Amino acid sequence: MIPVYGSSVGADELREVQACLESQWLGHGTRTKTFERRFAERLGLDGFLFVDSGSNALYMAVELLALPPGSEIILPTFTWVACAQAVLLAGHRPVFCDVDLDTQNATADTIAAQITPQTKAVMVVHYAGKPVDMSPVLDLGFPVIEDAAHAVDSTIQERACGSFGDVGIYSFDPVKNLTTGGGGGVTARDPALIDRGRKLRHSGIGKSGFDAAHSENGKLARWWEYDISDVFIRMLPSDIAAAIGLAQLDRLDSLQERRRTLWKRYQQAFRDVDWIQTPAEPGSKERHSYFTYFIRVPHRDYLAHLLLDKGIYTKLDFHPLHLNGIYRSDKLLPAAEQLNQTGINIPLHPRLTDDEAQFVIDTILATQP
Ligand SMILES: Cc1ncc(COP(=O)(O)O)c(C=O)c1O
DSSP states (O other): OBBBOOOOHHHHHHHHHHHHHTTTTSSSSSSHHHHHHHHHHHOOSSEEEEEEEEEHHHHHHHOOOOOOOOOEEEESSSSSSHHHHHHHHHHHHEEEEETTTTOOOOOHHHHHHHTTTTTTEEEEEOOOOOOOOOHHHHHSSSSSSEOOOTOOOEEEETTTTTSSSEEEEOOOOSSOOOOOSSSSEEEEEEEHHHHHHHHHTBBTTTOOOHHHHHGGGGGGGTTTTTOOOOOOOOOOHHHHHHHHHHHHHHHHHHHHHHHHHHHHHHHHHHTTOTBBBBBOOOOOOOOOOOOEEEOTTTTHHHHHHHHHHHTTTTBBOOOGGGEEEEEEEEOOHHHHHHHHHHEEEOOOOTTTHHHHHHHHHHHHOOOOO
């Protein structure tokens, strides 16, 4: 079966993980710190905190805004469930907005349509790594949570996606552009929020034994003591994950080049086919991350089943939240509903071969809507 998503790991990751295992230090330690520094340098972030998942990073990001309990936070319905869960877990109310059909991103207009007197913040998601048009969103005047889970290599005017909002998050899950085998990260414009996040991430006890023993040049009189200042989930990452991340950072440019080549190949193959709606190209001042390739076709269900029969796995990301389970409502968000009927993510990842990509293209083009 050709997978729809995937990462690429190999000798470099093995070497880093082996060195980590040989050091006998598996938990949060120097490799985590090095990964945090190098990730922040690569993206040009003022501060960056490595945590154990993108979902937890979202929850921490919402908490860091310290909004009044029960605040409404507007977010796209066409996103992963963790976005809405983070809002609810932090004691707030998710309010879903529609997205743009071509970019699959929320826009200032779709967000503005949902503003009420209770609106206290906005969450945006750079779908597939296509940057959200951030200026008009920021102009709405609300604190912004920026979900850059798909957008680790995305920029607007050379500034990293994730760094425009008050808080931003990344995901390093097993199929993301940069994987740590599971992990995520938080950035914030205000360095005080990063300090606060660092304090929260170890069950709200301020500092880990590692941090304490290494602070003040190891001269802290009782490094084993800690203050329990907050109730918070443990989100500490491991140095094994950081070791994978360090190797991935070195390989990110070549991994991205492969994704870009495949994305362009699909664009070229499908652009002039009248029954396929291809994804929006990045603007002239934007860089895309090519996390996934998402098309819209009239015969989506038939196509998905046919591809599966031929050994090609596909998905629909995402099942709109306002149509799903506990988030279901009567709200009409027509673009997301159209994506739900016609959208399909086809295989795109750095291990996909040219032959596999051509097989995907030929199989799709051989169908008739
Ligand atoms: C848009 C978006 N945000 C957040 C997440 C959560 O990241 P993680 O899987 O690292 O928890 C995902 C996961 O796929 C995602 O797609």
